[in-house]
Amino acid sequence: xxxxxxxxxxxxxxxxxxxxxxxxxxxxxxxxxxxxxxxxxxxxxxxxxxxxxxxxxxxxxxxxxxxxxxxxxxxxxxxxxxxxxxxxxxxxxxxxxxxxxxxxxxxxxxxxxxxxxxxxxxxxxxxxxxxxxxxxxxxxxxxxxxxxxxxxxxxxxxxxxxxxxxxxxxxxxxxxxxxxxxxxxxxxxxxxxxxxxxxxxxxxxxxxxxxxxxxxxxxxxxxxxxxxxxxxxxxxxxxxxxxxxxxxxxxxxxxxxxxxxxxxxxxxxxxxxxxxxxxxxxxxxxxxxxxxxxx
Amino acid sequence: xxxxxxxxxxxxxxxxxxxxxxxxxxxxxxxxxxxxxxxxxxxxxxxxxxxxxxxxxxxxxxxxxxxxxxxxxxxxxxxxxxxxxxxxxxxxxxxxxxxxxxxxxxxxxxxxxxxxxxxxxxxxxxxxxxxxxxxxxxxxxxxxxxxxxxxxxxxxxxxxxxxxxxxxxxxxxxxxxxxxxxxxxxxxxxxxxxxxxxxxxxxxxxxxxxxxxxxxxxxxxxxxxxxxxxxxxxxxxxxxxxxxxxxxxxxx
Ligand SMILES: Nc1ncnc2c1ncn2[C@@H]1O[C@H](COP(=O)(O)OP(=O)(O)O)[C@@H](O)[C@H]1O
Ligand SMILES: [Mg+2]
Numbered sequence: 001x002x003x004x005x006x007x008x009x010x011x012x013x014x015x016x017x018x019x020x021x022x023x024x025x026x027x028x029x030x031x032x033x034x035x036x037x038x039x040x041x042x043x044x045x046x047x048x049x050x051x052x053x054x055x056x057x058x059x060x061x062x063x064x065x066x067x068x069x070x071x072x073x074x075x076x077x078x079x080x081x082x083x084x085x086x087x088x089x090x091x092x093x094x095x096x097x098x099x100x101x102x103x104x105x106x107x108x109x110x111x112x113x114x115x116x117x118x119x120x121x122x123x124x125x126x127x128x129x130x131x132x133x134x135x136x137x138x139x140x141x142x143x144x145x146x147x148x149x150x151x152x153x154x155x156x157x158x159x160x161x162x163x164x165x166x167x168x169x170x171x172x173x174x175x176x177x178x179x180x181x182x183x184x185x186x187x188x189x190x191x192x193x194x195x196x197x198x199x200x201x202x203x204x205x206x207x208x209x210x211x212x213x214x215x216x217x218x219x220x221x222x223x224x225x226x227x228x229x230x231x232x233x234x235x236x237x238x239x240x241x242x243x244x245x246x247x248x249x250x251x252x253x254x255x256x257x258x259x260x261x262x263x264x265x266x267x268x269x270x271x272x273x274x275x276x277x278x279x280x281x282x283x284x285x286x287x288x289x290x291x292x293x294x295x
Numbered sequence: 296x297x298x299x300x301x302x303x304x305x306x307x308x309x310x311x312x313x314x315x316x317x318x319x320x321x322x323x324x325x326x327x328x329x330x331x332x333x334x335x336x337x338x339x340x341x342x343x344x345x346x347x348x349x350x351x352x353x354x355x356x357x358x359x360x361x362x363x364x365x366x367x368x369x370x371x372x373x374x375x376x377x378x379x380x381x382x383x384x385x386x387x388x389x390x391x392x393x394x395x396x397x398x399x400x401x402x403x404x405x406x407x408x409x410x411x412x413x414x415x416x417x418x419x420x421x422x423x424x425x426x427x428x429x430x431x432x433x434x435x436x437x438x439x440x441x442x443x444x445x446x447x448x449x450x451x452x453x454x455x456x457x458x459x460x461x462x463x464x465x466x467x468x469x470x471x472x473x474x475x476x477x478x479x480x481x482x483x484x485x486x487x488x489x490x491x492x493x494x495x496x497x498x499x500x501x502x503x504x505x506x507x508x509x510x511x512x513x514x515x516x517x518x519x520x521x522x523x524x525x526x527x528x529x530x531x532x533x534x535x536x537x538x539x540x541x542x543x544x545x546x547x
Binding site: 098163165166167168169170171172173174175176179180183184187188 | 346348351353376377378379380381383384386388390391392393394403404407408453456457460
């Protein structure tokens with residue numbers, strides 16, 4: 001009995017030790033990437049780097065200001081197109097999707113979520129670029145298509161977390177179904193919706209392949225919807241491939257800027273979800289108290 | 296006996312499960328009608344058929360007739376939303392809207408239906424909370440969250456919320472099952488005061504509670520209505536053997 005117990009104890013220890021080792025091994029690439037990007041990117045970054053436009057090798061005061069602006073514009077337009085479609089799809093699937101159409105939408109949504117982004121870029125290329133040329137809007141369109149399934153899935157999950165008792169409470173008050181969805185369900189799941197939107201933005205901010213085929217890149221401060229536009233991932237891609245040391249250094253600087261932006265979005269998401277968990281726990285606690293009163 | 300709500304051959308299903316079988320019942324106005332029976336016998340399903348909340352569940356359907364003041368609420372012309380405004384409902388677990396304040400919870404029905412006149416809303420809040428015997432306890436923190444108060448207070452908040460849309464009938468599904476005896480007594484007193492103005496149907500698995508507050512009692516067993524009549528008679532002198540077995544605690 002005792003030997004059995006101590007053997008189990010040992011097994012337990014070995015298992016948790018193994019798990020710890022695996023975690024450390026998995027952390028190695030992550031930490032080394034971060035260290036590499038910071039150590040090689042930081043020297044490139046100064047005020048001019050953040051505010052000047054991209055220039056050719058050897059030009060003084062070269063920067064990535066236009067690429068930062070271009071990435072912000074791309075993400076903004078992509079969100080304007082992608083978020084409404086994604087959110088409405090998620091709302092539909094969660095609240096009205098209990099039929100073959102809802103299941104079909106969910107199925108295609110899952111497929112789209114795992115689609116290679118370069119193929120989506122190719123689609124935007126053949127649909128828009130072949131007509132109006134490399135452009136901000138074609139890039140935003142490609143990114144929006146990548147966002148839609150992500151946002152739809154997180155929206156659906158967030159709304160499914162809203163307890164059924166709240167739906168019933170609202171319906172029983174004689175509130176129509178659509179208004180219940182709009183005012184009660186969405187307002188109770190809104191932090192989940194925000195989280196999903198931010199995750200989708202973080203995801204597309206780093207997309208490169210679809211942008212090569214659509215917004216293409218630009219050395220100037222271009223903001224027009226139908227003009228080619230610069231973007232951080234494109235600067236990283238092109239400069240890293242160039243043979244010039246100064247451009248390669250700029251690629252690392254751009255990488256550091258991009259990673260900082262994406263990581264801060266993730267931190268915001270973390271804070272939001274933690275707040276939601278706290279709220280959830282508080283609700284659960286009042287429930288426990290209530291149940292313990294049950295006589 | 297002409298009732299406020301009359302059911303005629305009412306049947307309810309969850310997919311293949313036949314949960315409520317062929318019920319003919321007349322719920323009188325301005326009285327409390329209790330529905331008792333062992334758990335799983337179809338009490339909740341029955342009252343959810345009375346305000347068309349049964350069909351909200353996936354795969355659920357009802358057949359038969361339910362007359363509210365002589366009009367069939369299952370008529371294809373009838374809007375279930377209108378039915379639910381006239382027949383309010385309080386659930387087993389208190390379910391205030393967690394993102395809303397106490398104030399907003401009370402007027403949730405009105406506001407969600409577009410009422411914007413603050414004076415009217417203020418009046419409704421005070422009137423409903425007083426009706427639900429909660430006003431004195433919460434009047435100084437109406438902007439606190441609806442889930443920040445005790446379970447018993449939350450349940451009275453839900454009653455106030457149901458009363459705020461000025462229904463004619465109030466259905467309650469084991470409203471005290473999650474509450475302590477003091478909170479339960481408060482709700483029983485409150486229902487007693489409300490019956491002058493409303494028609495009340497309450498599901499309870501607590502026979503003492505039915506005996507204490509109900510004018511009429513219905514006993515259900517395995518989806519069927521076994522016996523229905525004046526509470527005193529049903530408890531002291533039941534007609535059916537099953538009823539007697541149940542109220543004397545010989546099964547259930
Ligand atoms: N959502 C549901 N899906 C399938 N069957 C259900 C569902 N809800 C209740 N039932 C079944 O219907 C019957 C009646 O349930 P219910 O009305 O909740 O009983 P009670 O309220 O008297 O405890 C039970 O046999 C139960 O298993
Ligand atoms: Mg029940």
